[in-house]
Amino acid sequence: MQIFHTIKGLREALIQARQKGLRIGFVPTMGNLHQAHIELIKRAQQTSDVVVCSIFVNGLQFGLNEDWDKYPRTFDADCAKLRDAGCDMLFHPDDNEMYPNGLDSQTRVICSTMTDVLCGASRPGHFEGVTTVVTKLFNIVQPDEAIFGIKDYQQLAVIRRMVEDLCVPIDIIEAPIHREPDGLAMSSRNGYITAEERPKANQLHQSLNWIAEQIKSGKRDFLALEAKAKQQIEAAGFKTDYITVCNSKTLEMAAVDDKHITVLGAMYTESARLIDNVSLS
Ligand code: AMP
Numbered sequence: 001m002q003i004f005h006t007i008k009g010l011r012e013a014l015i016q017a018r019q020k021g022l023r024i025g026f027v028p029t030m031g032n033l034h035q036a037h038i039e040l041i042k043r044a045q046q047t048s049d050v051v052v053c054s055i056f057v058n059g060l061q062f063g064l065n066e067d068w069d070k071y072p073r074t075f076d077a078d079c080a081k082l083r084d085a086g087c088d089m090l091f092h093p094d095d096n097e098m099y100p101n102g103l104d105s106q107t108r109v110i111c112s113t114m115t116d117v118l119c120g121a122s123r124p125g126h127f128e129g130v131t132t133v134v135t136k137l138f139n140i141v142q143p144d145e146a147i148f149g150i151k152d153y154q155q156l157a158v159i160r161r162m163v164e165d166l167c168v169p170i171d172i173i174e175a176p177i178h179r180e181p182d183g184l185a186m187s188s189r190n191g192y193i194t195a196e197e198r199p200k201a202n203q204l205h206q207s208l209n210w211i212a213e214q215i216k217s218g219k220r221d222f223l224a225l226e227a228k229a230k231q232q233i234e235a236a237g238f239k240t241d242y243i244t245v246c247n248s249k250t251l252e253m254a255a256v257d258d259k260h261i262t263v264l265g266a267m268y269t270e271s272a273r274l275i276d277n278v279s280l281s
Contacts (some may be wrong), residue, residue: 061129
């Protein structure tokens, strides 16, 4: 695997790949890689000749009181996992390479829909940071396709919308949620969960599934289902951020006759904020 820390170095290597007519697949990450990330690499390998992974803990998408400082940075272990998976190129820039003019004066990409609800409501500015860094990474790598996990459902929806609105010539491919055996969605932030909390940390998944089952069995009082799910989460000792039954495409609160519904949720453990979702069609 070739490792690049500069935009220039990566671009030179990619020009050669492009000249050979190779299809380039891209998997952006923040590192601390786990099996779900590796599944994205494998998905990229199915339809691309050259797979590029990026590792960059993007300060622009973290709030001031969030975990940018303590976000786990495990570069050597990440490289070993990517090599094992047969990843071709890794882009690992530092902050200065990505934001040479500083964060405050960085030109931003703003998606004006779907970004101030759900995770956007509790993380103001988060999606602006995501769309800005993803646009920069897209311009640096210029891939044919980019793979994103459905686990970050709202992020995927926002990126799809941005790509559509800005005519970005990149296929956006979604990969299913990869879970631990007890249903907990894999996440780099799962490392923050204490041993005491861990046995119950799949409660978010269980409550979202419970809502999905209720809807499948004909229940349509979404607010009542959300309220009950919140009670389940509190009873397990966690704090709910939000549980919302949404229209899968618009991420607005679902209407009773919506055919495509996604139930999204976020909850706080003592020191982690976990997200998850389940879709029904
Ligand atoms: P992150 O490193 O957390 O920013 O995630 C990088 C990519 O991996 C994003 O597209 C995420 O949606 C995806 N991802 C992270 N965890 C999972 C998971 N458990 N299942 C599927 N995709 C995931």
